Amino acid sequence: MTTSRSTHAAAEVARMNTFFPLMPTLGNRWARRRPWEGMRVAVNAHLTTLTAALMRELTLGGGEWSVCASSPATTDLAVVELLREEGVSVYTGGDLTNRHLSTLDDNPELIADVGFELLGTLLARRPEQAQGLRAAVEITRTGVTRLRAASLPFAVVNLNDGLLKSNLENRHGVGNGLWTSVTAITDMQIAGRRVLVVGYGPVGQGLAAYARAQGAAVSVVDRDPIRRLSAHYDGFITPSLGEGLARAEIAVTATGVERAIALEHLEVARDGLVLVNAGHGGQEIDVARLREVAEKGDQLGPLCTRYKLPGGPWLTVLGGGHPLNIVTNSGSPEPVLMQFALLGMTLEWLAQAALKPGEVLVPVSIEAEVAQLALNALGQS
Numbered sequence: 001m002t003t004s005r006s007t008h009a010a011a012e013v014a015r016m017n018t019f020f021p022l023m024p025t026l027g028n029r030w031a032r033r034r035p036w037e038g039m040r041v042a043v044n045a046h047l048t049t050l051t052a053a054l055m056r057e058l059t060l061g062g063g064e065w066s067v068c069a070s071s072p073a074t075t076d077l078a079v080v081e082l083l084r085e086e087g088v089s090v091y092t093g094g095d096l097t098n099r100h101l102s103t104l105d106d107n108p109e110l111i112a113d114v115g116f117e118l119l120g121t122l123l124a125r126r127p128e129q130a131q132g133l134r135a136a137v138e139i140t141r142t143g144v145t146r147l148r149a150a151s152l153p154f155a156v157v158n159l160n161d162g163l164l165k166s167n168l169e170n171r172h173g174v175g176n177g178l179w180t181s182v183t184a185i186t187d188m189q190i191a192g193r194r195v196l197v198v199g200y201g202p203v204g205q206g207l208a209a210y211a212r213a214q215g216a217a218v219s220v221v222d223r224d225p226i227r228r229l230s231a232h233y234d235g236f237i238t239p240s241l242g243e244g245l246a247r248a249e250i251a252v253t254a255t256g257v258e259r260a261i262a263l264e265h266l267e268v269a270r271d272g273l274v275l276v277n278a279g280h281g282g283q284e285i286d287v288a289r290l291r292e293v294a295e296k297g298d299q300l301g302p303l304c305t306r307y308k309l310p311g312g313p314w315l316t317v318l319g320g321g322h323p324l325n326i327v328t329n330s331g332s333p334e335p336v337l338m339q340f341a342l343l344g345m346t347l348e349w350l351a352q353a354a355l356k357p358g359e360v361l362v363p364v365s366i367e368a369e370v371a372q373l374a375l376n377a378l379g380q381s
């Protein structure tokens with residue numbers, strides 16, 4: 001049965017496809033080729049309309065599809081309903097491990113993961129299922145770090161270190177989208193604000209560049225001297241974290257590391273600081289400790305909460321410290337859709353390829369094919 005929520009999500013997907021018809025092109029290709037006919041495939045993902053746009057086309061390529069919600073904070077219930085209507089098994093409830101185990105009950109032969117979470121549960125709780133897994137795909141930096149620390153009995157294709165992801169999605173997708181969310185939630189204009197970017201990988205570089213393009217005064221903190229030097233030559237001030245937080249009006253994390261901004265850093269922050277996370281997961285800013293010790297908390301609006309540290313500053317957290325552009329599904333979806341196209345094309349390749357266990361970098365030939373399809377979708381062929 002079609003619900004009004006799922007109709008709304010379907011309309012959003014249709015609108016995205018109108019202005020950037022990359023996904024429908026792939027859907028036509030997969031409907032012709034049916035690469036996953038007779039296979040079971042699981043996807044662990046943020047359940048946003050962007051994921052819906054991908055899943056709708058993937059299912060045209062045959063096979064049985066299961067989707068696990070990687071976080072309740074980024075789960076759009078309209079998307080859950082839409083995917084269920086289209087025959088996808090969607091797992092959203094319970095805790096993360098239970099969702100993973102339910103997804104693994106479907107015995108996937110291919111897995112697409114974020115954060116190496118579903119694969120981590122498979123290795124820890126269902127190691128016997130590794131035999132039935134042909135291969136997997138990981139799309140995030142955090143996931144690649146985790147997979148490198150694991151002993152892999154199957155091949156995992158690393159999409160994060162491909163050329164498309166860091167050049168387009170991490171830099172332009174997050175850089176553009178996150179500031180749109182900040183303005184929508186707070187009504188703050190970014191121009192003239194003192195912004196601190198913590199972590200100067202591709203995500204941080206995009207955040208810094210887009211904030212500067214809007215007229216913010218941007219500083220950058222990174223614990224890696226090479227990244228800090230790059231930030232310096234890109235024209236950003238590079239203070240220590242303490243100095244940066246003491247001056248910034250908005251601080252955004254993009255490190256992939258838990259407690260990159262910890263409680264002791266927050267105690268010396270500027271009064272009124274707005275805290276935003278763009279990195280994977282919800283722990284880069286220690287919001288849990290902040291909530292525990294705060295003497296007051298005000299809900300200023302949806303996704304906007306202010307806390308008062310005893311004897312210290314007022315601090316505002318957006319989106320509960322979860323990656324804000326994903327929580328709000330904001331910004332330019334095109335780089336994300338390109339990455340999802342790459343994910344789909346990689347799954348198409350993996351349905352045939354026989355790879356040795358271990359990490360495999362996504363082949364440049366697949367990236368080039370996706371780039372050409374994206375150029376076609378942009379009318380730039």
Ligand SMILES: NC(=O)c1ccc[n+]([C@@H]2O[C@H](COP(=O)([O-])OP(=O)(O)OC[C@H]3O[C@@H](n4cnc5c(N)ncnc54)[C@H](O)[C@@H]3O)[C@@H](O)[C@H]2O)c1
Pocket residue numbers: 140141142143166169170174198199200201202203204221222223224227254255256257259260278279280323324325326
């Ligand atoms: N929000 C999104 O839509 C989105 C999209 C892509 C990636 N991500 C996530 O964003 C994060 C960053 O991605 P990236 O590709 O830029 O990663 P990256 O690893 O290339 O860059 C992270 C940077 O943070 C620095 N860093 C680590 N710990 C630090 C600390 N405690 N203090 C200061 N600097 C520190 C590192 O030195 C590094 O330069 C990852 O968690 C990734 O999964 C989010």
